[in-house]
Amino acid sequence: MKIMICFFSGTGNTALLTHAFAGALHDLGHTVSEHSLDGLNSGLPGQMARQINDCDILGIAYPVHAFNAPANILRFARLLPAQRETKPVFLLKTSGEPLRLNDVSSLKLIRLLRRRGYAARSEYHYVMPYNIIFRHSDTMAWRMLTTARDLIPLDAAELSCGAPRLPRSVPFGSLIASLMRCEHWGGRLNGRLYTVTEDCVRCGKCVRECPAGNIRMEKDGKIKFGGKCLMCMRCAQSCPKDAVKIGLFVYWKVNGAYSFQRPSSEEPEQRYNKLLTRAYERYFREAERRIDQTKESIT
Numbered sequence: 111m112k113i114m115i116c117f118f119s120g121t122g123n124t125a126l127l128t129h130a131f132a133g134a135l136h137d138l139g140h141t142v143s144e145h146s147l148d149g150l151n152s153g154l155p156g157q158m159a160r161q162i163n164d165c166d167i168l169g170i171a172y173p174v175h176a177f178n179a180p181a182n183i184l185r186f187a188r189l190l191p192a193q194r195e196t197k198p199v200f201l202l203k204t205s206g207e208p209l210r211l212n213d214v215s216s217l218k219l220i221r222l223l224r225r226r227g228y229a230a231r232s233e234y235h236y237v238m239p240y241n242i243i244f245r246h247s248d249t250m251a252w253r254m255l256t257t258a259r260d261l262i263p264l265d266a267a268e269l270s271c272g273a274p275r276l277p278r279s280v281p282f283g284s285l286i287a288s289l290m291r292c293e294h295w296g297g298r299l300n301g302r303l304y305t306v307t308e309d310c311v312r313c314g315k316c317v318r319e320c321p322a323g324n325i326r327m328e329k330d331g332k333i334k335f336g337g338k339c340l341m342c343m344r345c346a347q348s349c350p351k352d353a354v355k356i357g358l359f360v361y362w363k364v365n366g367a368y369s370f371q372r373p374s375s376e377e378p379e380q381r382y383n384k385l386l387t388r389a390y391e392r393y394f395r396e397a398e399r400r401i402d403q404t405k406e407s408i409t
């Protein structure tokens with residue numbers, strides 16, 4: 111089968127897992143291509159639209175933002191070429207915690223897809239380290255990535271044989287998701303409040319890498335932010351001088367990218383509140399059970 115995966119990734123987590131998923135599908139004999147949605151503004155490039163028409167299954171990968179898909183993912187769904195015959199879609203999502211509420215993040219996207227003639231048949235959700243609010247320990251980040259990498263071949267095999275997988279419904283899910291979508295315009299407003307500190311060395315990395323083209327360097331070298339921010343945290347996380355201040359959310363900033371290396375010395379265990387502790391434990395337990403079951407069925 112020809113499978114095309116279009117992804118958006120603010121700080122790399124979703125990109126890493128998109129790549130792993132594409133690799134697993136490739137190992138199963140499919141032809142897979144990956145396409146970043148960085149810079150998507152008013153229209154889909156013709157080449158991309160043709161490839162979408164041509165593929166057998168379309169994958170869409172995104173990080174959960176405020177229990178929703180990011181604004182540019184919804185824009186992408188609106189721009190998709192209309193299909194006469196329903197085209198199957200699968201979704202890949204990453205989020206900072208495994209709360210069930212994250213399941214509602216795809217509801218609006220699925221509705222938009224349906225209008226263009228696409229049907230979401232399965233969704234795969236992986237927990238990856240937070241890029242806002244708080245920083246996960248290196249041990250936790252590494253555990254999240256290795257767990258996702260162990261699950262992905264199982265999910266790719268499931269997708270490959272056409273088994274549907276949709277999340278369970280959440281009471282008042284649509285209402286909660288639509289209320290939380292204020293993050294889209296809130297993010298754009300907050301983006302205007304971003305500033306850089308005097309540590310900025312005017313290297314231009316943030317200008318080049320912003321997926322929304324929202325950062326510019328003025329003639330005098332000053333860095334300015336516009337009103338198109340996606341709140342993706344790329345500029346904040348990747349600035350070599352840690353100079354970006356993220357407006358009202360300044361105390362939620364997560365500095366520097368995760369290395370995802372296996373931690374060499376045992377770190378103290380990361381502490382969370384009760385709800386999160388239970389949610390993480392359940393996520394890892396269920397993942398391990400699935401991985402073990404598959405190993406047993408093979409041997």
Ligand SMILES: Cc1cc2nc3c(=O)[nH]c(=O)nc-3n(C[C@H](O)[C@H](O)[C@H](O)COP(=O)(O)O)c2cc1C
Binds near residue numbers: 124125
């Ligand atoms: C603005 C914003 C909102 C977020 N909202 C949620 C959320 O509602 N639930 C969640 O579990 N994680 C949330 N996250 C965390 C990201 O989904 C998570 O870190 C993700 O793996 C980042 O992927 P990326 O590196 O591909 O951008 C949020 C992150 C950002 C920047």
Ligand code: SF4
Binds near residue numbers: 351354
């Ligand atoms: S990446 Fe950081 S140091 Fe470089 S221009 Fe942007 S804010 Fe300044």
Ligand code: SF4
Binds near residue numbers: 324335339341343
């Ligand atoms: S300004 Fe920063 S947070 Fe906003 S879209 Fe650009 S890189 Fe992402």
